[in-house]
Amino acid sequence: MAARGPVGMLAAMPPTPPPTPDPGEPRIRDRGDACPGALRLHSADDGRLARLRLPGGRLTSRQVEMLADAAETLGDGRLSITSRGNAELRGLADDCGAELAALLDEAGLLPSPTHERVRNIVASPASGLDGLGAADVQLWACELDAHLRSAPWAAALSGRFLFVLDDGRGDVAGLGGDVTLVAVRGGEAELHVGGRAVRLASSDAPGAALAVAGGFLAAARKAGTGAWRVRELPEGYAVDVAESGVTARPVAAPELPQGPPLSPGVLGPAALSVLAPLGRLTAAQLRALLPAEEVRLTPWRGVVVAGAGADRLPALDAAGLITRPDSPWAGVTACTGRPGCAKSLADVRADAGRLGAGDVDHPVEHTAAPVLPVHFSGCERRCGHPHGAWTDVLATAGGDYLVDGVPTPRTALPGAVTAARTTR
Numbered sequence: 001m002a003a004r005g006p007v008g009m010l011a012a013m014p015p016t017p018p019p020t021p022d023p024g025e026p027r028i029r030d031r032g033d034a035c036p037g038a039l040r041l042h043s044a045d046d047g048r049l050a051r052l053r054l055p056g057g058r059l060t061s062r063q064v065e066m067l068a069d070a071a072e073t074l075g076d077g078r079l080s081i082t083s084r085g086n087a088e089l090r091g092l093a094d095d096c097g098a099e100l101a102a103l104l105d106e107a108g109l110l111p112s113p114t115h116e117r118v119r120n121i122v123a124s125p126a127s128g129l130d131g132l133g134a135a136d137v138q139l140w141a142c143e144l145d146a147h148l149r150s151a152p153w154a155a156a157l158s159g160r161f162l163f164v165l166d167d168g169r170g171d172v173a174g175l176g177g178d179v180t181l182v183a184v185r186g187g188e189a190e191l192h193v194g195g196r197a198v199r200l201a202s203s204d205a206p207g208a209a210l211a212v213a214g215g216f217l218a219a220a221r222k223a224g225t226g227a228w229r230v231r232e233l234p235e236g237y238a239v240d241v242a243e244s245g246v247t248a249r250p251v252a253a254p255e256l257p258q259g260p261p262l263s264p265g266v267l268g269p270a271a272l273s274v275l276a277p278l279g280r281l282t283a284a285q286l287r288a289l290l291p292a293e294e295v296r297l298t299p300w301r302g303v304v305v306a307g308a309g310a311d312r313l314p315a316l317d318a319a320g321l322i323t324r325p326d327s328p329w330a331g332v333t334a335c336t337g338r339p340g341c342a343k344s345l346a347d348v349r350a351d352a353g354r355l356g357a358g359d360v361d362h363p364v365e366h367t368a369a370p371v372l373p374v375h376f377s378g379c380e381r382r383c384g385h386p387h388g389a390w391t392d393v394l395a396t397a398g399g400d401y402l403v404d405g406v407p408t409p410r411t412a413l414p415g416a417v418t419a420a421r422t423t424r
Contacts, residue, residue: 133167344378
């Protein structure tokens with residue numbers, strides 16, 4: 001993992017791996033997106049799935065307790081963390097929708113039934129906790145969420161449209177946001193959309209992000225292609241920031257900051273960072289995060305626990321959470337795979353688990369060299385893969401895998417994956 005330096009002076013990241021096949025999304029769409037939500041449950045092979053949007057990944061202690069209870073009583077006993085820092089409940093019964101909605105509403109996790117799928121806001125998870133960053137963008141996340149929910153037209157955004165709020169350290173700026181805000185020293189912000197950027201006052205940033213989202217909807221209507229994301233707009237239909245009503249000055253050479261994700265361990269004087277093995281937390285692990293002033297789910301399938309000190313790390317480690325950056329589980333993720341997904345060609349979570357647990361015949365070697373994240377995919381859609389540089393492990397119909405495109409027998413995965421993660 002690249003070393004963290006002062007804000008704006010971050011070490012270079014490893015090169016991006018070879019391009020993966022396009023997932024096949026059409027450029028012209030004649031339907032709305034089918035993203036699951038808290039009210040629109042998705043049918044999977046392991047039962048219904050509910051996806052809960054959590055702006056900034058934030059949860060109160062009461063909400064953590066409620067989700068642990070819901071996972072046990074309505075689902076498969078686990079909470080999945082998505083690559084946007086949202087939460088998923090799986091293994092839900094067909095008839096549990098009304099009961100789940102009532103629980104979420106009571107816990108304050110369903111503040112707007114009409115807008116619940118468009119509250120896609122990723123923010124630097126440690127912002128305001130560790131003394132780094134140019135501003136506390138978690139405050140932006142709260143304000144932007146309020147703007148979203150109060151704008152009736154915003155409900156027309158796709159459930160895939162993404163706002164990214166980076167506090168200047170560069171940890172989330174590269175996550176592919178449709179609208180990206182970056183905090184800048186001196187009380188300013190940069191707003192990035194479609195490869196262009198403008199500079200504006202920090203206090204205006206959340207409102208400007210919403211206005212630009214409205215500009216996207218206007219451009220999408222003109223184009224008539226049914227675009228869900230900014231990158232899907234055809235040539236000649238770019239989002240016009242000025243026409244969106246945003247007062248700002250253009251940035252001549254826009255560049256997003258680049259920095260590493262959070263590592264497991266201590267964050268500042270009173271916060272901790274841990275990772276969930278393969279992105280899933282049992283109900284017991286959720287409860288082990290408490291007490292906390294606040295819990296924040298991260299895009300790296302981890303958790304920031306605010307109001308906790310280093311003395312809590314042993315208990316969190318004993319609960320099965322990843323508390324050290326040199327853990328063999330760190331950076332290992334996988335899609336749902338079999339048996340939960342009908343499209344998957346393998347039980348990729350079990351195979352990824354061999355790597356995380358440390359295969360006795362192919363032990364994971366810890367070196368001082370940067371180690372890339374690795375993602376196991378059951379099919380070519382590569383659901384939930386990391387952004388930036390990562391090692392691609394893809395299941396094939398014959399039962400073996402491709403590791404960064406190289407055919408690899410299933411039995412040789414641990415050694416091949418470990419080598420691929422450290423030799424770029």
